Amino acid sequence: MSLSEAVGLVLARPARLLGVEPFFAEFIAGMEERLAERGLSVLFHVVTTHEEEIATYRRWAGRALVDAVVVVNLTADDRRPAVLRELGLPTVVAGAWQGDQPGTAAVPTDDYQPVREAFSRLYALGHRRIARVTGPAELVHTRTRTKALLDSCREAGIEPMLVEGDYSAESGARATAELLGRTPRPTAIVYDNDVMAVAGLGTAKELRVEVPGELSLLAWDDSTMCQLTTPALSAMRGDTYQYGMSVAQSALELIDEGEAARRWSPALGFVGRGTTAPPPGEPAVPGAPEDPAGAREEAGPQGPGEPVG
Known part of the structure; x- marks a missing residue:
């Protein structure tokens, strides 16, 4: 059951790149279309480091600002999924991820x-x-x-x-x-x-x-x-718009049921x-x-x- 009516997405990257790179504009648009069917929206925030990103998650969790979050651009030994699990925020990882914890889902990409x-x-x-x-x-x-x-x-x-x-x-x-x-x-x-x-x-x-x-x-x-x-x-x-829709669908399933069906990004x-x-x-x-x-x-x-x- 949605409480805040928002799914959070934080990008840790220079804000100047967002004005010229179409990928995330298409991705977010796909998320918005699927979430809008349920009266939800994307709460989007740009930071420069993963530490700032984690601080954002803590603030969102403390204020109950989002029902779920989407994590992108995983790195080796990434701390973010574990921190989000501790905060109790349902999490969809967009990209390759091997974790399998309750309240967390992945929509992986085939990068090979x-x-x-x-x-x-x-x-x-x-x-x-x-x-x-x-x-x-x-x-x-x-x-x-x-x-x-x-x-x-x-x-x-x-x-x-x-x-x-x-x-x-x-x-x-x-x-x-x-x-x-x-x-x-x-x-x-x-x-x-x-x-x-x-x-x-x-x-x-x-x-x-x-x-x-x-x-x-x-x-x-x-x-x-x-x-x-x-x-x-x-x-x-690839169909980046559909990718965003698939990620949003997984987020909705986590919010509603606590788990999400396994799905991949479009090839x-x-x-x-x-x-x-x-x-x-x-x-x-x-x-x-x-x-x-x-x-x-x-x-x-x-x-x-x-x-x-």
């Missing part, structure tokens, strides 16, 4: 297989020098994506290039310039979000590196920004546009599409073996 798919798409086009601009290294999903790329490269007998970013345009531009300054430089770069990818495309243009003639680029979390660049950015696409799939092509002098592997737009594969409605909804 989509990286393998992204790699296989680029490898099939003929790329052998593949780089990735990652999100913050302490995040669990960053580590999972990194492992997926390392495993793929090891199996293919090639060496990956990794540069850490922080999801900002500045870090995407900086990492791209660093990678393009290497000898040999990569022929393909995968970015952990759309903002860094758009910035990377701008940097490549400034350095007069032709995309996709000399360099292929692939963004994570497709967005309108990716579709409006010139050329339009190829991306790994990601490759969407080829104008920034992926064979590298210079390397025709695509037989059987791989010459035109990456012809390789379009929409994200499926479910994760590995688990339904969404």
